[in-house]
Amino acid sequence: MDPDSAESVAGIFGESDAGELPATVGVTARSLFSYQGLYFHLIEAERPLAEGLAKARKSPLWTDINTKLDAFITPYDPQTWRGPADAMAHRFYSWRAV
Template structure:
């Protein structure tokens, strides 16, 4: 399994709105199209954490392909009032908000 972690800023009071947007999005075929196996959203003191799990490391390629889908474009626009880049000065795309894994362990 492969995971991505996106870090951004979010007002904690927006969590219900963000969850509702992703709930509707995840009821479509988009997660399957992007290779998403599981999505988890977390908030902590004004920070937003978006964990997306994939069966393999092709998730990034599939997401790139899905970016032109109107549903992907719509959720990206719908999230803008709630999710702000962690560092607006350096943010150009979601890849700029991707945390880098530096350790991993799994039980046998």
Template sequence: MFSTLIVARMDLASAGDVAGLFREFDTTELPHRMGTRRRQLFHYRGLYFHLQDFDEDNGGERIEDAKTDDRFVRISQDLKPFIEAYDPKTWRSPADAMAHRFYDWNAR
């Protein structure tokens, strides 16, 4: 399994709105098209964490392919009032908000 973690800023009062947007989005086939197997959203002291799990290490490529889908464009726009870049000076795309894994352990 492969995971990505996006880090941004979010006011806790927006958690219900953000969850609702993803709840609606996740009922479409688009997450499956992107290879998403699980999505978890977290909030901690003004920070937003968006964890996605994929079966394969090509989730980024599949997400890039889906970016032109109207539903992807719509959720990206709908999230803007609630989610802001962690560092607005350096943010150009979600890739700029990806945390980088530096350790991984599994009980096999």
């Protein structure tokens, strides 16, 4: 993601987050980060997202947000990109104060 696109990307998500899509997926919080041309998307949820994502991908709301984001965000590795699962980070350490 071009860092100059951050405001546009935030606006796209802000518009979407004001609607029904986050609840459909199960999203309770979202944070977007950029670092040296990379885009990071942290989603928090109370339940696993796989089921909600499968349902949401059939929605025109999902298609709309992804079409809008295509103008600003490109896959890290276009040769292997088939969908968001191909660019998801895997947590290898977590800690939380009790």
